[in-house]
Amino acid sequence: MSCRDAMASRGKIAVLLINAGSMLKLRTAEEEKRSCEISQLRQAVLQNNDRLLDEMLCQEIYKKVINCRGGWGIAGTPLHAAVSKGHLSCLQVLLAHGAIIDCVDVKAQTPLFAAVRGKYLDCVLTLLKAGANPNGSSSNNCSPVLTAAREGDAEILKQLLKHGAEVNSRAKVLLWTSSARVSSGPLYLAAVYGHMECFKLLLLYGADPDYNCTDAKLLSSDKQPKTVLEMCLRHGCGVEYIQLLIDFGANVYLPTLIIEKSTKQNEAVELLLRERGNPKALTSQCRLAVRRHLRKINKINCIDQLEMPTSLINFLQHKAAPVTVL
Template identity: 85%
Template sequence: MLKLRTTEEESSREISQLRQAALENNERLLDEMLCQEIYKKVINYRGGWGIASTPLHAAVSKGHLSCLQVLLTHGALVDCVDVKAQTPLFAAVRGKYLDCVLALLRSGADPNGSAYNICSPVLTAARDGDVEILQELLKHGAEANSRSRVLLWTSSARVSSGPLYLAAVYGHIECFKLLLLYGADPDYNCAYARLLSTIKQPKTVLEMCLRHGCGVEYIQLLIDFGANVYLPTLIIEKSTKQNEAVELLLQERGNPKALTSLCRLAVRRYLKKINKMHCIEQLDMPTSLINFLQYKPLPVMIL
């Protein structure tokens, strides 16, 4: 590590020049520099003290697609990390640069970002309500459940601070539904059952939505996607929104699910288990059944 740091410091001038060209969106200059070995050898370096990111991070941070493509063509690592363990994809999602997000994903970027970062591209997109970017991440295999081990260990309330929770409390209903469609766990939104078992009285997404007074539509979606309606502790406040949500929940507790809904949930759980949720449209079955599995409204029959 010390050797790498020394090398980066010695080459800080070349790294700074690459970063500056990327920041200024000067793709021609960037291409000319990277044809020289002195610049090419430092393409994935962050530089000396005070320089936190690589030239690729610099290009993405401004949404400069052409410079991003030049850097990738010359061998920039698509999943290189900055000092915060954030990948270029994370920076593109944070900046809401859809074209850069697509370019990075098509070049093989990990849609989940770096495992060493406490956040993730999906969490960021869900919080910001960016439906298009979130969909592209999920289509390219991003995990719809919380993957931050640090947050899970912090406190029991943090168990529900995954993408579903963030989409709900920030009022992004389309992101909320999209996450559920791509297999987000409607109970804990967490993929680590072992960690859940170590936390006393973990909070479900349903309970957190009730506590935060989220609209009835969030509760209905959780119910439709198979949330356990018997898990949350009901705390009724004066909020009209919450009273409506609690009433809906109590109605669901008193009525069994339709057999068709149970079959849909069973098929979707199996597809999630074998990591084929994105293949629903390719199933050899009638379009009406595929639409049903994707929670699309059925066509109205006119007699």
């Protein structure tokens, strides 16, 4: 390239940079005002000043940005900010002024997901009653149910399940191995983190006791997928977890771990062997059959509404019979 061509090329580059700089300044000027308004809304939320927030949202300039994410370093909307701090009154104001309930932040997390993660039950209930999707966003790798099961928050988990959350929830992004993909559902998480109440709650609401997964394609991708029962044995979960899985119909013939000499779960293994050698009682088999049918027709949450004696309803819900004092 000649010296003259090089000079011409540099001149063109300089012009392009000047034009780009001018456009950047124009965009920044246009966005700066909006960013300031979003920031002011966010500050009112973070200060839990619901009265000021209400006054601001009565003005069109603030109403326009109610569903906007913040500026640099701000991942979510004012609604995300409210639930992340547990500011219920601000959450209610935002919803009353038309905030989108299932808006997502930069990680595709909905406000409900943030409320579950923060363990703010009142915010969770408010969002669910207002129509929030109990499964969160399909674009996010995790889900509210998975988070609640891992954190051991039984009351929040119960509310999610009562409002129709998927009990066999799966991580959206597949993990490295097929066995990890299959065994990473909420039932598995509740067990390995030692959250017995959540574990039983998931089973009561119809969690699959074998794989905690209903994705046939995912299950078929591994020649020997690991069951929840086997993973509980591997992780040293207490015998009460094994007993619950058996009671809720887990296939006791699937695990192969019990033949390994290295296992230290002697009591759990003995329980499993006894179960293999003795058929289930007819009453237990009837309970499993009824519960499977209710789960199939998506009515597992309606057991307490069945027209039958309370004692039978309690039996279907695995509740102990009351002790009669003579």
